[in-house]
Amino acid sequence: MAPALRLLLAFLVIGSCIAADHVDIWPMPKSVTHGTQRLYVSKDLVMSTAGSMYSDDRAILKDAFQRTMDLLKLNHAADGTEPSSYVLKGVNVVVRSPEDELNFGVDESYNMSILTVGEPLHAQIEAQTVYGALNALQTFSQLCYFDFTSRLIELNSAPWMITDAPRFPYRGLLIDTARHYLPLTTIKGVIDAMAYSKLNVLHWHIVDEQSFPIEIPSYPRLWNGSYSYSERYTMSDAIDIVRYAEKRGVNVLAEIDVPGHALSWGVGYPSLWPSDSCKEPLDVSNNFTFTVIDGILSDFSKVFKFKLVHLGGDEVNTRCWTATPHIKEWLNDNHMNVSDAYRYFVLRTQKIAISHGYDVVNWEETFNHFGEKLDRKTVVHNWLGGDVAPKVVAAGLRCIVSNQDKWYLDHLDATWEDFYMNEPLEGIHDPEQQRLVIGGEVCMWGEQIDASDIEQTIWPRAAAAAERLWTPVEKLAEDARSATSRLSRFRCLLNQRGIAAAPLAGDGRTAPYEPGPCVRQ
Incomplete structure (x- = not known):
């Protein structure tokens, strides 16, 4: 009999x-x-x-x-006297793959059982990969708490049997280190x-205008x-973040946003600007622009090993291209208007990224303007229109959903309930198309x-979205309020x-409204 089946049968006869x-x-x-059994850890x-x-x-x-x-332990000293029985002595972790490369779509599933029979008592974790085991340990940590009476770590409501796997392979959070520098510790x-x-993807929007x-x-x-000499990241810093x-x-997921949002590039290399008086988007007519992008992505490929790289492509104001004589001449020579040039820039940078082994993420404007190209x-990274994701997957492309009215954390009027109820597959009914929404x-x-x-601006609203992205839809709360206590x-x-x-009460980044216990804020 397989070990997992033996554990299941043992669990079923325990009852309660x-x-x-x-x-x-x-x-x-x-x-x-x-x-209903209490165990001591x-x-x-x-x-x-x-x-x-x-x-x-x-x-x-390890x-x-x-x-x-x-x-x-939560920094408490677990120095109470352990009883002679009902003590959890160990955690046995069975990982079926010896590999630990963190690829996109890696199996993150796990099974965990904590029984109240057998000697010594232990938790059993089974996972295909070490990353499934990591998820199991996170769940295990939530089952335990420090008890101030026994001065021990306790685990209530045993026995436990948990089978778990993520709903979506991509569950992301974007941070922006261009508008304000964020220290490595942060x-x-x-x-x-x-x-x-x-959540399993840190989208690092590293640079901007x-x-x-x-x-x-x-x-x-x-x-x-x-911004200053001290507000910088070395390549060793980036390696440290990736490994951490x-x-x-x-x-x-590293992002360089091109061709717009790139004013800062020209401080060191002014020839990337269309002119000294009109400085973005990047000069589409200058081959040096694409040489620099190639150099950046070459350096990135040595550090950022994730299969995807983000190339932006949003909010491109092309006025400087038509206002700059040498670019206007280049457009005429190549029989392009500014829309053609925008498409040319995006597609050329995509080819550069692909040459370095990446698949490309672009903001939705690229799809809206020339998706077929x-x-x-x-x-396609959806952020503007609520009806865009269905169009993306209908066109056969993959999609990440980040609609700004629901999943933008800088919108402080968006409540955790808004984050929780935002459904990435809304309006997408065909199973094949649903699979193209990677998260x-x-x-x-x-x-x-x-x-x-x-x-306090990110949490707990990001955690509300995390359950939407992790938990099977049939297990999600139909009304966000019923998830409040958890x-x-x-x-x-x-x-x-x-x-x-x-606190949960109020809008994002709300302060506690009165004295009281944590769970009532």
Whole structure:
């Protein structure tokens, strides 16, 4: 008999199970059942990998287990006297693949059982990949709490049987380091909270018209466009962020937004501007523009290993192209108008990215203007129109949903309920077309946030979207208000873990409205 089947049969004979709607897990798993028994978690809890193809001394799994132990204690000293029975002694993790490369679409599913029979008592985690195991450990950490009476870590409502897998392979969060610089520690804090919420793509909008903060070895004067000498990222910093995220199951999607939003590029290389008096979009007539883009993407390919790269393409005001004599002459010589030139720029940069092994993400304006010309591997990033995603997938292209009225975190009037109820597949009924929606993304644009307020602006609203992207649609709350108690508890858990998540009441970034316990804010 297979181990998983034996565990299931053992669970079924234990009984005392209650309904899953009382479960305080965020996001809600695909399938969960539990009982009523209290267990104590040993202060010397150990991890084993019996039956696994992935050993417990591998860094990703070893580090994840240690982080889990730190989360369980929440900086309290678990120094109570352990009882002689009902003590969880270990966690056995069975990972079926020895590989740990974080590819797009990697299997993130897991099964977890915590029984109340057998000796010694242990949690059993089974996953195809180490990243599924990481998700299981995140769930396990939410089942445990520090009890101030026993001075021990306790786990209630055992036995547990959980089967889980994400609804969408792409569950993203955008941060913007061009409008305000974000220190590395701040970015890492965002990544930590993403892992707690089971978001798996950090979309790093690195540069924009205001600043160019990242080092590009091929063109070292580009970061002359940074705000200041200290508000910069070296390539080693970028590698550090990518590795930090990877250890937590989070991919990093890098973005350079072209041809618009690129004023800062010309501080170091003025020839990228159409002219000294008319400075963006980038000069479409100058081959050096595309040489620089090629250099950036070549350098990126050595650091950002995620299959996708974002090339922007939004909000392109072409006035400078027609107002600059040498570009106007180039347009005439090539029998182009500005719309033709916009298309030419986007398609040429797509080819450059593809030559470096990337699939390309572009903002939806590129699809709206010339969708039939885009490379067929293009992922269209929807942000404007609510009816765009159905058109994208009907055209056979992949889509990421980030409609600004629901999933833009800088819109402080958008409540967590708005985030929770936003459905990426709205208006898409054909199963084949639904599969082309690879997921969604909440966007933390940085015009009015910096390190001082980013966390409370992101959380807990991003976590509300995270459940929409992770949990099967039939398990989602039909009315967001019925998820309030679970999200409130998760928000308090984020606070306890050092993440400055704002109260649920009111709009985004709301302060507590009166004295009281965390869960009532």
